[in-house]
Amino acid sequence: MNAEDFFNQGLMKAQKGNHQGAVEDLTEAIRIFPKYAGAYLNRANSRIVLHDHQGAIADFDQVLQINPKIAEAYMGRGTARAYAGDKQGALEDFNQALQLKPKSPAVYVQRGTIRAELRDCRGSIGRL
Known part of the structure; x- marks a missing residue:
């Protein structure tokens, strides 16, 4: 699977309420493509739901490093x-x-x- 496949799989898991699974898939997408702002953004959103606020903040920081707009x-x-x-x-x-x-x-x-x-x-x- 490529980064886009893991990204899409992660989005589907998040939509179904499986935020831990989403974090895992989005992490894999980021491992494959480290500048994947969308993967960081969606992983951060799942981390908020999981009450991992520091992890979410770190992910949002990464998004803003990639694109501050x-x-x-x-x-x-x-x-x-x-x-x-x-x-x-x-x-x-x-x-x-x-x-x-x-x-x-x-x-x-x-x-x-x-x-x-x-x-x-x-x-x-x-x-x-």
């Missing part, structure tokens, strides 16, 4: 950072995601939630 990587890393307790880092990532996708309601919701948790009530009332 992937808003979904900032969004995902912000989510992982928030779960890991790094609210300020999460806020920075959500702000960066908004630089790339300024009309993304999901990012505004996440950023507003983090601002509220940081007791920034005025900042948590954002606009779309």
